[in-house]
Amino acid sequence: RSPPTPSPNLGSLFLSLGSNNTAASHLRALTLHPHVAGTKANSLTAAYVLHAFSSLSIPSHITPYSVLLSYPVHRSLSLSAGPGRAAKPFSLTQDTYPSDPYARAAAEVTPTFFAYSASGSVSAEAVYANYGREEDFAYLASRGVDVAGKVALARYGRIHCEDIVHNARAAGAAAALVYPDPLEYGGPAGEGTFPDSRWLPPSGVQVGSLFRGVGDPTTPMWASSEGCERVSVEDAMATDDMPGIPALPVSARDAAEIQRVLGGAEAPAGWQGRDGSPAYRLGPGPAVLNLTYQGNDTMATIENVFAVIEGAEEPDRYVILGNHRDAWTFGAADPNSGTAAMIELAQRFSMLQKQGWRPRRTIIFCSWDAEEYGLTGSTEWVEENREMLSSRAVAYLNIDVSVVGPVLLPSTTPQLDELLLETMKLVQDPDNSSQTVYDAWVKSNASPKIQRLGNGGSDYAAFVQHVGIPSTNLIFGEGPGYPVYHSLYDDFVWVEKFADPGFRRHVAAASIWGIMALRLADEEIIPFDYMSYTTELEAYTKVVEKETEGTAVSCSPLYNSIRALKKAATKVNSERKEIQRELSSKQLSKGSMKIRGLNDRLMQAERAFTNREGIFKQAWYKHLIYGPSEQNDWDTASYPGIADAIATARSSNTSASWKLVQHEVHRVARAVAQASAVLSGSLT
Amino acid sequence: RSPPTPSPNLGSLFLSLGSNNTAASHLRALTLHPHVAGTKANSLTAAYVLHAFSSLSIPSHITPYSVLLSYPVHRSLSLSAGPGRAAKPFSLTQDTYPSDPYARAAAEVTPTFFAYSASGSVSAEAVYANYGREEDFAYLASRGVDVAGKVALARYGRIHCEDIVHNARAAGAAAALVYPDPLEYGGPAGEGTFPDSRWLPPSGVQVGSLFRGVGDPTTPMWASSEGCERVSVEDAMATDDMPGIPALPVSARDAAEIQRVLGGAEAPAGWQGRDGSPAYRLGPGPAVLNLTYQGNDTMATIENVFAVIEGAEEPDRYVILGNHRDAWTFGAADPNSGTAAMIELAQRFSMLQKQGWRPRRTIIFCSWDAEEYGLTGSTEWVEENREMLSSRAVAYLNIDVSVVGPVLLPSTTPQLDELLLETMKLVQDPDNSSQTVYDAWVKSNASPKIQRLGNGGSDYAAFVQHVGIPSTNLIFGEGPGYPVYHSLYDDFVWVEKFADPGFRRHVAAASIWGIMALRLADEEIIPFDYMSYTTELEAYTKVVEKETEGTAVSCSPLYNSIRALKKAATKVNSERKEIQRELSSKQLSKGSMKIRGLNDRLMQAERAFTNREGIFKQAWYKHLIYGPSEQNDWDTASYPGIADAIATARSSNTSASWKLVQHEVHRVARAVAQASAVLSGSLT
Numbered sequence A, B: 001r002s003p004p005t006p007s008p009n010l011g012s013l014f015l016s017l018g019s020n021n022t023a024a025s026h027l028r029a030l031t032l033h034p035h036v037a038g039t040k041a042n043s044l045t046a047a048y049v050l051h052a053f054s055s056l057s058i059p060s061h062i063t064p065y066s067v068l069l070s071y072p073v074h075r076s077l078s079l080s081a082g083p084g085r086a087a088k089p090f091s092l093t094q095d096t097y098p099s100d101p102y103a104r105a106a107a108e109v110t111p112t113f114f115a116y117s118a119s120g121s122v123s124a125e126a127v128y129a130n131y132g133r134e135e136d137f138a139y140l141a142s143r144g145v146d147v148a149g150k151v152a153l154a155r156y157g158r159i160h161c162e163d164i165v166h167n168a169r170a171a172g173a174a175a176a177l178v179y180p181d182p183l184e185y186g187g188p189a190g191e192g193t194f195p196d197s198r199w200l201p202p203s204g205v206q207v208g209s210l211f212r213g214v215g216d217p218t219t220p221m222w223a224s225s226e227g228c229e230r231v232s233v234e235d236a237m238a239t240d241d242m243p244g245i246p247a248l249p250v251s252a253r254d255a256a257e258i259q260r261v262l263g264g265a266e267a268p269a270g271w272q273g274r275d276g277s278p279a280y281r282l283g284p285g286p287a288v289l290n291l292t293y294q295g296n297d298t299m300a301t302i303e304n305v306f307a308v309i310e311g312a313e314e315p316d317r318y319v320i321l322g323n324h325r326d327a328w329t330f331g332a333a334d335p336n337s338g339t340a341a342m343i344e345l346a347q348r349f350s351m352l353q354k355q356g357w358r359p360r361r362t363i364i365f366c367s368w369d370a371e372e373y374g375l376t377g378s379t380e381w382v383e384e385n386r387e388m389l390s391s392r393a394v395a396y397l398n399i400d401v402s403v404v405g406p407v408l409l410p411s412t413t414p415q416l417d418e419l420l421l422e423t424m425k426l427v428q429d430p431d432n433s434s435q436t437v438y439d440a441w442v443k444s445n446a447s448p449k450i451q452r453l454g455n456g457g458s459d460y461a462a463f464v465q466h467v468g469i470p471s472t473n474l475i476f477g478e479g480p481g482y483p484v485y486h487s488l489y490d491d492f493v494w495v496e497k498f499a500d501p502g503f504r505r506h507v508a509a510a511s512i513w514g515i516m517a518l519r520l521a522d523e524e525i526i527p528f529d530y531m532s533y534t535t536e537l538e539a540y541t542k543v544v545e546k547e548t549e550g551t552a553v554s555c556s557p558l559y560n561s562i563r564a565l566k567k568a569a570t571k572v573n574s575e576r577k578e579i580q581r582e583l584s585s586k587q588l589s590k591g592s593m594k595i596r597g598l599n600d601r602l603m604q605a606e607r608a609f610t611n612r613e614g615i616f617k618q619a620w621y622k623h624l625i626y627g628p629s630e631q632n633d634w635d636t637a638s639y640p641g642i643a644d645a646i647a648t649a650r651s652s653n654t655s656a657s658w659k660l661v662q663h664e665v666h667r668v669a670r671a672v673a674q675a676s677a678v679l680s681g682s683l684t
């Protein structure tokens, strides 16, 4: 591969301009107060970000949407050791600590709750449901523990709260509580908790949203534009994507109290807590929980902030950088470590501009709102601008939580793998100047793997899964998640003390993000390499082959289409070399239609992985390679349609259901075939 | 509007090169033998067309597909005057005439039949069902005439045979016969019939296909590529898009014999025949029909022929010219008057090439196969190349029947209106050198109207309705249809004597087709004008408003989006002027990215009228402005989703059903809003 343009000079200059102080000061300013979506406090952060971009002379604007959000009005929870016994109320508050600089602001934090929880009162025996997975409820049933009408107590650690509550409801539970078990969130017993260590204090609560859909629940499949069609709030709350039962997040301390009065059989080993903690029992009862939740599901205004550096040669091609801004509490790591990095990055671009740089393509910064409620700000914007993005977007580069640990954990769609790895080899490890980010990544893991973007983890979902735009997601972390996630303790102190003392990781994140953006925006030929896609697809297909062993399902249509894609990728890579040769020998001008044509193919090939009808039963999800499957327990999170079909076929095991698996294999094969036609640029 | 490029010189040169002899000789050669899709004879026409293009040094190739076609094996029909009475068999053949040069070849004609008819034997009383519309069967019911188990006899003239048979089956008929009534096909009583006049002889039969879907029935929604997924023939034949009952087309002569022994009440005035013909009665009986049909629904190979003139500056932008080649019989008017015009046109382009011309964009000629069976050749190709066409096709220009009369009857998507009208003003009326084609069109009609492309009339359907490509369809005709349509008599003699003596209309058709193609392929800025679209949309919306008067349905979302489209169209038109100014003053080069960017917007805006989920219940149809509605009785053939929702709401008249009308209005409004965003090139 020929050496990357833009000129090494521009890249080095960009890297040299990084400023940890800038990142730190923006992070502090953004996290002085909690700023949940739809509140005045979060509107002030929008104004802050807008002002930050304007101060850098980057034209910026706010696009608001009116969407359905959800806030707590009244919560109460009490526990008794059995029917007729005295009930002891829980305080449902997270403790501050002496000398906590945010103790006063903590009073402004929204009381712990689950967005979109049903309102109501439940008084019933408790049942312990481990991680709240389908298999956990199935285990309870197998042990004769009836969950119907009970309050299910489950812990975080394997699946998202919305899925835990959904599973609880499916099992018949009348209400659900979800807590962060010290096993996952409390650290080794001796280490203490925040502020003494990075671990979650016993009173820490992880809040979240129980909406299993995407975007504003009142505008499924379309944008919440002014004057748009709306599903009524009542109807929106009544869909199966909503929890339908009251639920609350609780602390490990409260959960331990409940466990203490829970009877029934002892839970199995995989259900127990940290070494040394009392044994957990399954219930039901005799512990009785009295839960009351009153929520306010209401239309509120959210604000996406945009800043646009217009491209000099191809203003109609977009390299989009996004990060959300709303937070459940202070949002220091999630998401404003990303916002701080974005502003720091914008500052460097602004300095490059002063030195005369103007990108070939347009660069767009997006500060999304209401990500926490259901990727809402980004989803509504992508829906509103769908056709424009489909014809113009080169790539979407997301950062959500930017820094919670020392090692970059990157995710991309595969044609960006090569660019990502080259960039990681270019940027210094913020913790060790003798090695690169790439070296640190390789050392951190026996088999370092780039993750993919098939889940609903952050704002890339609409870009990848709804429109088919090559995307990436970056996070400096330490294993999956981090202990104070979505709790009161995700504040500036935690980041400064434990996530990034010195803020050099923030700068490294911005450097990786920025170098990728620079190359995508400036290089004559878009730096996509589809060979990596073929390797990935082959691996996913092998999984399908294994999962369908002994059935009539054949994967050869898929292998055939992957072969075609490989041929196209090879062809395109040699065309790229040829054009680069012509460019460097001045046979071709930088503005040539030939270059534009090749770039169009590189850009549009990813679109072709989407299918207009979408995934069966989940029509919003158009991407047939990456997307959420209803029951995907493979770690690839790929081929969601095939995964669901296999799960259905396994349980029904009819020949018709296995035929549907074959149909899904064909659908994916056709999408891959369309993509390879676009990439090679040939009609039949 | 500034004067059209390409240089007037090129246009005049092109017009001057027209050759009626070329058109005539190709038409004669193509129609020596009947050539139904999937037969050896039609494969020979593919070779002929391929050779014609090759001889002109235009690179060409054949793309074959294996698809489900349908042929007759055995047919018999007899009539008795009542149960137990002697049955007299019909010959089911079309007469040749003394001196008929095609009398010998007539023996090669496929016996009259309906493709995809169910096989079986029915012996039952006859019922007369007028035009076979839903309202006709409703009228029979209102008169107490029970169609159940009977053989329905209906006539052509209002709806297609596949819909007649579908309605007959829905009414409970056991079989159906369809005939061309002299009222519509026989001409004024004194004029005689072919070969003495253009009118259909009494033994003439109009054959057709009963498949109500699109493309190969074994590959719904996807292409019949090699090794592709297939629905079994059995399953394909069992869908509701198939007739499900035996049916035959019969002649007016045979129908008259049936009428003669039909009893029951006299049919009302609108159901009667030509002046002077005996009165038609409704039945049922006493006439009894014994019908046996044995068909062969079988996989066969079809061949699309392509010829490609590669663009010099933008090879990846396509101007596509298409016409089908397969015919039910000789196919002189339908479709080879079009094929002859296409080859004549290609000859002129070839001469231009010899003079050094090379188009800016790629021009593709397509000779489609199996149009008669269900637009099959074009549909499979568009499905196979969907993503490529979606990102690259500028326009699709269709001709099917090119010449059956003196006046051009054009159809387009509205952004092509202006180009079409300008072209019509440039080309001389082939019948009157003192006026243009435009003048003749205006004189022929009190209010000449460009037709739209919402129906399944020919091969534009997949381009417009499945992908959203600006399209046009041209025919020199005389009112709707022509009398020998789909009969034995659609041969060279008929065209030479009655459709185009002298073949100057063929040349004029090629001239209009060619000038449009030249301008679309050569002009720096694609000659689309979206203002006409806004006028059309306003008119359709007024119809919706009228149809929903007195309900809660509001059209203001639609009007708002049309206003936005108007603003975008105005903006784009002034940008066009500005660029043209810059081009003529040499401030801008012809290869500038700025031009490509504007063209991308013009090209992609039509795509945005499609919705990925498609029309409700008809997911293949993605275009929300033009497409077939299940029950569209408005003459606009527009807003198919709204039309169907209104029809449903009218019959159920629940508030939920009217809410669905509002939902469909919103869907269209959103598509128009996406289109205006693409056209104006602005993100929110």
Ligand SMILES: [Ca+2]
Binding pocket: A215, A216, A219, A220, A221, A222, A223, A224, A379, A380, A383
């Ligand atoms: Ca929405």
Ligand SMILES: [Ca+2]
Binding pocket: B215, B216, B219, B220, B221, B222, B223, B224, B379, B380, B383
């Ligand atoms: Ca098909």
Ligand SMILES: [Zn+2]
Binding pocket: A324, A334, A335, A371, A400, A401, A458
């Ligand atoms: Zn986040």
Ligand SMILES: [Zn+2]
Binding pocket: A334, A372, A486
């Ligand atoms: Zn979060």
Ligand SMILES: [Zn+2]
Binding pocket: B324, B334, B335, B371, B400, B401, B458
């Ligand atoms: Zn035709």
Ligand SMILES: [Zn+2]
Binding pocket: B334, B372, B486
């Ligand atoms: Zn036809």
